[in-house]
Amino acid sequence: MKMARLYREGRKINVFSVEGESSWFMINKYSLLEVSEIFHNQKEIESLIKKGKGTQIEVDFENEILPPAVGIPEKIIGVGLNYMDHIKETGRSVTGEPIFFAKFSNTLAGHNEVIPIKSSWNVDYEGELGVILGKKAKNISEREAEDTIGGFFVANDLSARYMQYLTSQYLLGKTPDKFFPNGPFIVTIDEIPNYQNLRIRTYVNGELRQDGNTSQMIYKIPFLISYLSRYLTLLPGDVISTGTPAGVIAGFPEGKRVWLKSGDNVVVEVEDLGKLKNKLDEI
Numbered sequence: 001m002k003m004a005r006l007y008r009e010g011r012k013i014n015v016f017s018v019e020g021e022s023s024w025f026m027i028n029k030y031s032l033l034e035v036s037e038i039f040h041n042q043k044e045i046e047s048l049i050k051k052g053k054g055t056q057i058e059v060d061f062e063n064e065i066l067p068p069a070v071g072i073p074e075k076i077i078g079v080g081l082n083y084m085d086h087i088k089e090t091g092r093s094v095t096g097e098p099i100f101f102a103k104f105s106n107t108l109a110g111h112n113e114v115i116p117i118k119s120s121w122n123v124d125y126e127g128e129l130g131v132i133l134g135k136k137a138k139n140i141s142e143r144e145a146e147d148t149i150g151g152f153f154v155a156n157d158l159s160a161r162y163m164q165y166l167t168s169q170y171l172l173g174k175t176p177d178k179f180f181p182n183g184p185f186i187v188t189i190d191e192i193p194n195y196q197n198l199r200i201r202t203y204v205n206g207e208l209r210q211d212g213n214t215s216q217m218i219y220k221i222p223f224l225i226s227y228l229s230r231y232l233t234l235l236p237g238d239v240i241s242t243g244t245p246a247g248v249i250a251g252f253p254e255g256k257r258v259w260l261k262s263g264d265n266v267v268v269e270v271e272d273l274g275k276l277k278n279k280l281d282e283i
Helices: 039-050 084-089 142-148 221-229
Strands: 002-008 011-017 024-026 055-057 076-080 099-103 114-117 127-133 149-156 180-188 199-204 207-213 239-241 265-270 274-282
Touching: 011 039, 127 199, 127 221, 127 265, 142 149, 142 221, 149 265, 149 274, 180 274, 221 239
Parallel strands: 076 239, 114 274
Antiparallel strands: 002 011, 002 180, 011 024, 024 055, 076 099, 127 149, 127 239, 149 180, 199 207, 199 265, 265 274
């Protein structure tokens, strides 16, 4: 099943599409639920759509501005340096343990939403596969971890490199407003059994910048969930952005770095999950 969030008549509503369907449907009892509440109702939603109980909704993914696909998670957890080629391009080294950082709800943005930036921030793109939890995870094994996954989505972990590298802490570089655009929809795990073998591409103004595959992750998704669950309780709706492959601006030789600027269009595409589009605007 796919789930998208739309703006309709001043509200944010959930709409759904079942496997093999290109149409989107609203189901009244589920239209206003938080994203975290959807996953345990998946089978009923799919059944109602197949029985024709939903209201068909037109969605123009090419042009519509959508709310963040993930809603408002309690936790947004980023993974740093999770692709070897990205580690090499940035001159870093493997740490032996995964690197995590937090992003907050102010960073959330949707498909086709304009992202405010300052050129002095040295803004960079990071196309990523996002994971959203469908079940609680606390002190679980890797084998148990897959069962807690609700679905996947396209993410752009935008980074303000100037602030990110001022100190050893990433926080300010990762948390400007709207610096975690995501969408255009969530696809449930049953439709993405090959989630550890998906192509990720990022384009800037039509130019291909990143071309990687989730098979290249150093720390695979079940490991990341299990590892995090040892130290904090992951809840339905929580989000993990799983790291970016090579091709970021920070990986270019210093004299060839052209940071993102006002008017740039960034598209992140993840195989089977669609394209996330955003334009940048100087503030």
